Amino acid sequence: MTTEPNGSTRAYAITGGVPLRGDIRISGAKNAATKEIVAALLSDEPVTLHNVPDIGDVHVTLEMLKGLGAAVTFSDGTVTVDASGVSTPEVAEALSRKNRIPILLMGPLIHRFGEARIPALGGCTIGARPVDFHLAALKAMGAVITCDEQTYTASAKRLKGAVITLTYPSVGATENAMLAAVKAEGTTLIQNAAMEPEILDLAKLLQAMGAIINLDVNRTWVIEGVPILHGAVHRIIPDRIEAASFMVAAAITGGDVFVRDARQDDLLSFLNALRRVGVPFRIEEDGIRVSKSERIFPIALETDVHPGFMTDWQQPFVMLLTQAEGVSIVHETVFEDRFGYTEALTRMQANIQLHRECLGSKACRFVNRDYRHSAVIVGPTLLKAADIRIPDLRAGFSYLIAALIADGTSRLTNVELIERGYEDIIGKLKKLGAQIEVEG
Numbered sequence: 056m057t058t059e060p061n062g063s064t065r066a067y068a069i070t071g072g073v074p075l076r077g078d079i080r081i082s083g084a085k086n087a088a089t090k091e092i093v094a095a096l097l098s099d100e101p102v103t104l105h106n107v108p109d110i111g112d113v114h115v116t117l118e119m120l121k122g123l124g125a126a127v128t129f130s131d132g133t134v135t136v137d138a139s140g141v142s143t144p145e146v147a148e149a150l151s152r153k154n155r156i157p158i159l160l161m162g163p164l165i166h167r168f169g170e171a172r173i174p175a176l177g178g179c180t181i182g183a184r185p186v187d188f189h190l191a192a193l194k195a196m197g198a199v200i201t202c203d204e205q206t207y208t209a210s211a212k213r214l215k216g217a218v219i220t221l222t223y224p225s226v227g228a229t230e231n232a233m234l235a236a237v238k239a240e241g242t243t244l245i246q247n248a249a250m251e252p253e254i255l256d257l258a259k260l261l262q263a264m265g266a267i268i269n270l271d272v273n274r275t276w277v278i279e280g281v282p283i284l285h286g287a288v289h290r291i292i293p294d295r296i297e298a299a300s301f302m303v304a305a306a307i308t309g310g311d312v313f314v315r316d317a318r319q320d321d322l323l324s325f326l327n328a329l330r331r332v333g334v335p336f337r338i339e340e341d342g343i344r345v346s347k348s349e350r351i352f353p354i355a356l357e358t359d360v361h362p363g364f365m366t367d368w369q370q371p372f373v374m375l376l377t378q379a380e381g382v383s384i385v386h387e388t389v390f391e392d393r394f395g396y397t398e399a400l401t402r403m404q405a406n407i408q409l410h411r412e413c414l415g416s417k418a419c420r421f422v423n424r425d426y427r428h429s430a431v432i433v434g435p436t437l438l439k440a441a442d443i444r445i446p447d448l449r450a451g452f453s454y455l456i457a458a459l460i461a462d463g464t465s466r467l468t469n470v471e472l473i474e475r476g477y478e479d480i481i482g483k484l485k486k487l488g489a490q491i492e493v494e495g
């Protein structure tokens with residue numbers, strides 16, 4: 056029995072070989088929910104969010120707000136945050152290093168208190184994950200920021216609108232600048248910004264709260280600051296990463312699954328890739344059905360910011376490509392260190408080689424750097440069951456998929472990482488017929 060540093064001995068024992076069949080409903084998007092909970096700090100009136108997934112990252116974020124003095128309820132997928140009682144600009148140290156959310160509290164706390172103290176960040180280990188763009192954006196708006204190993208301290212009498220040009224369309228930095236700009240004095244432009252569907256969803260909530268916010272041409276958010284934001288009710292979009300992951304699981308096991316609430320709008324580039332490898336799918340009114348393909352074809356693909364093929368689809372898709380007939384290439388251009396998880400797949404007999412070269416045509420920040428950010432995958436290979444420790448959230452789902460097709464029973468440990476981001480993952484997989492036992 057393996058004991059994790061957090062004391063957990065829980066594990067999933069998965070026996071491969073069962074085609075997934077049936078119907079599952081995708082939960083609300085983790086990467087929208089956590090940011091929208093933070094947005095509630097911008098108002099003294101209650102903000103109600105529906106379709107909130109019951110996952111570790113949501114609970115950590117709610118604890119963070121409670122620690123500040125907000126009143127929070129969460130039941131049946133609905134969160135209500137009343138931030139009127141928030142009484143401190145300091146995020147609790149105990150919640151440090153759990154996820155990437157605390158840095159987003161900087162703007163909202165400065166608006167309330169003229170200062171913010173934020174503990175060091177956590178999140179998946181998929182690269183260095185600096186926050187220099189976040190800090191530069193807040194500084195451009197007038198914040199004075201200092202940091203030591205434990206804490207970021209930021210202060211400003213009043214944040215001011217600014218022209219912010221991001222070096223790269225970072226999701227977190229765009230959200231951070233947005234959460235600061237909505238109540239800043241004057242107009243803010245966030246140029247070269249991210250425009251992922253989760254960010255659009257955040258913008259919709261902010262608009263419902265009274266913000267004046269628009270996505271202009273050339274990746275530019277234009278935000279006119281307003282002095283007060285109000286309460287609002289908002290429904291969070293379905294999770295496009297969960298949707299894509301289940302579609303791959305259905306296809307690779309040779310099954311037939313209706314992925315309810317999967318939205319074509321948010322999955323265009325994923326569905327194109329699915330089409331190119333030959334996986335049949337049908338768009339229906341309330342979801343997407345994926346069924347068995349006779350053959351899986353190899354392809355070359357590159358991850359990118361939205362509307363490109365997202366980096367969080369890469370891990371399940373690499374799994375699919377291990378079953379394609381021929382040589383596939385995947386060039387990861389968003390995070391420099393997002394193929395570490397393939398080592399365990401190689402132990403399961405997958406044929407995956409990593410390269411430092413950019414094996415693709417997109418401009419990539421990792422060219423001539425020492426990062427193994429391209430993968431060559433040769434398929435199809437029969438995978439053998441293995442005992443694997445999960446290194447990060449998205450890798451965790453790809454190991455689940457690997458175990459579902461492997462010969463024998465695999466044992467996955469450090470499963471709390473999966474539960475950070477996927478609601479009722481075991482319940483959903485079992486409903487589709489997967490053979491999974493939870494140990495410990």
Ligand code: EPZ
Pocket residue numbers: 085086155179182183184185186187188189190223224225226227228249365366367389390391448449476
């Ligand atoms: C968000 O991370 C998501 N996390 C990630 O999902 C997702 O993979 C990523 O966006 C890309 O879509 C959350 O929403 C909580 P970035 P984020 O800032 O915001 C570099 C998951 O499993 N960068 O867009 O941290 C950075 O190192 C997670 O749900 C800087 O250099 O991603 C990376 O190479 C994993 N300086 C690139 O930009 C900065 O200040 C993109 O990162 C900020 C980012």
